[in-house]
Amino acid sequence: MSAWLWISQTHYPVHALGPGNRLTVWVQGCTLSCKGCMSRDTWSADGGVETSVEDLAELWRSAVGQGADGLTVSGGEPLQQADGLSAFLAAADEVRRGAARELDFLVYTGYDEDELDEPRRAALSLADVVVFGRFEVANPTELVWRGSANQRMVPRTELGELRYADFIDYAPEQGPLQIEVRGNDPWIIGTPRKEALRNLDRSLKGVGLRITDTTWRP
Numbered sequence: 001m002s003a004w005l006w007i008s009q010t011h012y013p014v015h016a017l018g019p020g021n022r023l024t025v026w027v028q029g030c031t032l033s034c035k036g037c038m039s040r041d042t043w044s045a046d047g048g049v050e051t052s053v054e055d056l057a058e059l060w061r062s063a064v065g066q067g068a069d070g071l072t073v074s075g076g077e078p079l080q081q082a083d084g085l086s087a088f089l090a091a092a093d094e095v096r097r098g099a100a101r102e103l104d105f106l107v108y109t110g111y112d113e114d115e116l117d118e119p120r121r122a123a124l125s126l127a128d129v130v131v132f133g134r135f136e137v138a139n140p141t142e143l144v145w146r147g148s149a150n151q152r153m154v155p156r157t158e159l160g161e162l163r164y165a166d167f168i169d170y171a172p173e174q175g176p177l178q179i180e181v182r183g184n185d186p187w188i189i190g191t192p193r194k195e196a197l198r199n200l201d202r203s204l205k206g207v208g209l210r211i212t213d214t215t216w217r218p
């Protein structure tokens with residue numbers, strides 16, 4: 001089993017991809033090519049950083065020590081590194097079993113449930129919740145933590161049910177978004193609605209800033 005994952009980014013705390021404060025790991029590499037994907041920078045399998053499962057588990061341990069409520073894995077396409085994901089979630093599970101509170105694992109995948117082969121299914125065995133499905137730019141949604149209306153948020157454990165059941169049909173007036181700075185560039189974390197990106201564009205223009213390059217345009 002692989003003991004590493006190709007990673008695009010990690011960040012803690014993230015509070016726009018699942019409940020509470022979360023360590024989020026964005027894997028590198030995705031061949032699904034959804035039109036309108038806002039993370040085109042994660043598509044190439046040549047980018048990113050090869051990161052050992054031990055180092056990722058250490059990051060998770062540190063996040064738990066700082067009060068994390070859960071772990072989110074997104075991408076890129078996590079299930080295109082199914083063995084590495086399995087190894088990472090197994091290591092992260094060991095850490096959470098030593099914690100004094102309950103910590104959930106949320107995994108995003110562009111695959112639908114019926115597309116999972118055995119390794120991909122196994123890689124999700126420790127996930128409490130999975131968001132399944134390609135991003136469909138022509139199929140917008142206001143549902144929290146989902147990018148398009150076809151994507152299904154599926155609790156898979158008792159903890160997942162307990163923590164996420166109320167969010168399955170939850171459509172907040174404004175979707176949660178987080179802006180961080182990555183190097184010299186603003187970085188949007190979350191599943192922004194179309195109008196949120198338009199508004200951001202407008203607000204930046206309003207203060208004399210022009211977006212010249214984004215991760216959601218070719």
Ligand code: SF4
Nearest residue numbers: 030033034037076110
């Ligand atoms: S939305 Fe997700 S699954 Fe689709 S191309 Fe982008 S990274 Fe891949």
